[in-house]
Amino acid sequence: xxxxxxxxxxxxxxxxxxxxxxxxxxxxxxxxxxxxxxxxxxxxxxxxxxxxxxxxxxxxxxxxxxxxxxxxxxxxxxxxxxxxxxxxxxxxxxxxxxxxxxxxxxxxxxxxxxxxxxxxxxxxxxxxxxxxxxxxxxxxxxxxxxxxxxxxxxxxxxxxxxxxxxxxxxxxxxxxxxxxxxxxxxxxxxxxxxxxxxxxxxxxxxxxxxxxxxxxxxxxxxxxxxxxxxxxxxxxxxxxxxxxxxxxxxxxxxxxxxxxxxxxxxxxxxxxxxxxxxxxxxxxxxxxxxxxxxxxxxxxxxxxxxxxxxxxxxxxxxxxxxxxxxxxxxxxxxxxxxxxxxxxxxxxxxxxxxx
Numbered sequence: 001x002x003x004x005x006x007x008x009x010x011x012x013x014x015x016x017x018x019x020x021x022x023x024x025x026x027x028x029x030x031x032x033x034x035x036x037x038x039x040x041x042x043x044x045x046x047x048x049x050x051x052x053x054x055x056x057x058x059x060x061x062x063x064x065x066x067x068x069x070x071x072x073x074x075x076x077x078x079x080x081x082x083x084x085x086x087x088x089x090x091x092x093x094x095x096x097x098x099x100x101x102x103x104x105x106x107x108x109x110x111x112x113x114x115x116x117x118x119x120x121x122x123x124x125x126x127x128x129x130x131x132x133x134x135x136x137x138x139x140x141x142x143x144x145x146x147x148x149x150x151x152x153x154x155x156x157x158x159x160x161x162x163x164x165x166x167x168x169x170x171x172x173x174x175x176x177x178x179x180x181x182x183x184x185x186x187x188x189x190x191x192x193x194x195x196x197x198x199x200x201x202x203x204x205x206x207x208x209x210x211x212x213x214x215x216x217x218x219x220x221x222x223x224x225x226x227x228x229x230x231x232x233x234x235x236x237x238x239x240x241x242x243x244x245x246x247x248x249x250x251x252x253x254x255x256x257x258x259x260x261x262x263x264x265x266x267x268x269x270x271x272x273x274x275x276x277x278x279x280x281x282x283x284x285x286x287x288x289x290x291x292x293x294x295x296x297x298x299x300x301x302x303x304x305x306x307x308x309x310x311x312x313x314x315x316x317x318x319x320x321x322x323x324x325x326x327x328x329x330x331x332x333x334x335x336x337x338x339x340x341x342x343x344x345x346x347x348x349x350x351x352x353x354x355x
Contacts, residue, residue, distance in 0.1 A: 090119075104126070208248060214252050214273050240350075247327065255281040258317045262283065269283050330346060
């Protein structure tokens with residue numbers, strides 16, 4: 001393409017000289033313009049063309065130059081098509097990519113030219129699309145499995161109730177089990193909705209006091225923690241976060257509930273709010289191998305160890321926390337030494353305090 005541009009530049013610079021040579025050859029060997037060997041003053045019977053040529057002697061040169069430029073541009077069309085042919089050849093390859101062959105790659109090689117860079121960028125884009133598609137497919141499969149199990153339990157309980165007459169105690173037991181299963185479905189569906197909304201991003205951003213939000217969440221969970229024999233300690237410094245109140249409350253709630261649920265009797269929960277990181281939640285719970293920590297943020301991943309809170313869960317707590325943090329342009333990370341619980345850090349962009 002650069003050579004084509006250079007050739008076009010040289011050709012346009014040579015147009016005046018070529019046009020002068022063409023006119024000179026025309027005057028010498030071609031027919032006369034108006035019936036004479038040279039242009040002279042037009043007579044009374046001269047045509048309008050001869051009059052204009054006499055008054056504007058540069059007109060033939062301008063016409064010849066215009067024709068030459070048109071010829072140069074016309075010659076550039078096939079040259080440009082030849083230059084962009086590799087790009088056109090990519091179109092059918094990209095058009096054939098779909099869910100059935102997301103593994104297809106262009107593999108342009110290690111070159112540094114524009115087409116190689118474009119090919120590698122497309123391959124990297126396909127890698128990201130493949131990861132997202134596989135994550136959605138796995139999420140849909142997991143969600144279907146999670147919903148199928150409680151629905152099957154509900155169906156079984158209803159069939160048992162309809163198959164025979166039940167005593168009051170048996171009826172109360174089945175009703176309690178149905179209610180618990182229904183509550184689990186509600187938690188799962190609510191978690192899926194929150195996860196979907198946080199993945200979609202924020203509709204509005206407002207400066208909010210993260211320390212006040214955290215304090216309200218802790219106050220709502222102190223009684224539950226006390227019943228489980230846990231001690232909550234908090235260090236809450238003023239911290240402003242730009243985001244949505246409901247989602248930030250859900251973020252803190254999920255982390256605190258996770259710290260309560262996966263803890264040990266007489267354990268502790270330490271919550272800190274500050275500049276950087278914005279939020280830290282540490283609990284004294286079961287031993288977690290460091291290599292198993294990243295999987296905790298995947299949907300429907302539950303720790304299989306003992307827990308002091310048996311209220312159940314959908315396995316979406318940390319997944320929702322991660323999605324909410326990303327929606328607020330932040331990062332969330334967990335760390336474990338392999339013993340004595342988990343430490344979760346949330347980092348959010350700094351912002352000015354609200355007026």
